[in-house]
Amino acid sequence: MLASEGLNVRRQIGRDKSKLKTVDVRGFLKSIVADDDGLIVECKITSAGSVRVNEILQLLQLDQQMLAAPIRRTSVQWENN
Numbered sequence: 001m002l003a004s005e006g007l008n009v010r011r012q013i014g015r016d017k018s019k020l021k022t023v024d025v026r027g028f029l030k031s032i033v034a035d036d037d038g039l040i041v042e043c044k045i046t047s048a049g050s051v052r053v054n055e056i057l058q059l060l061q062l063d064q065q066m067l068a069a070p071i072r073r074t075s076v077q078w079e080n081n
Helices: 053-059
Strands: 008-013 021-026 027-035 038-043
Touching: 038 053
Parallel strands: none
Antiparallel strands: 008 021, 027 038
């Protein structure tokens, strides 16, 4: 998946979430690693935005209802570029 040039998802926008737009989220994904504890996804946030958890699940074809444990953020690291 990370070898792809682009990863397009449909994102709901607007106050009532009734509109959809296509967003390329590939640039927001740094790494995806599966280990014994689960799946670790490293994302980045930029002035252009970020990827949402539900979009990551969609790309991985995972249903949140079917996960063995809840999704949790384990750390946040700030970088000055």
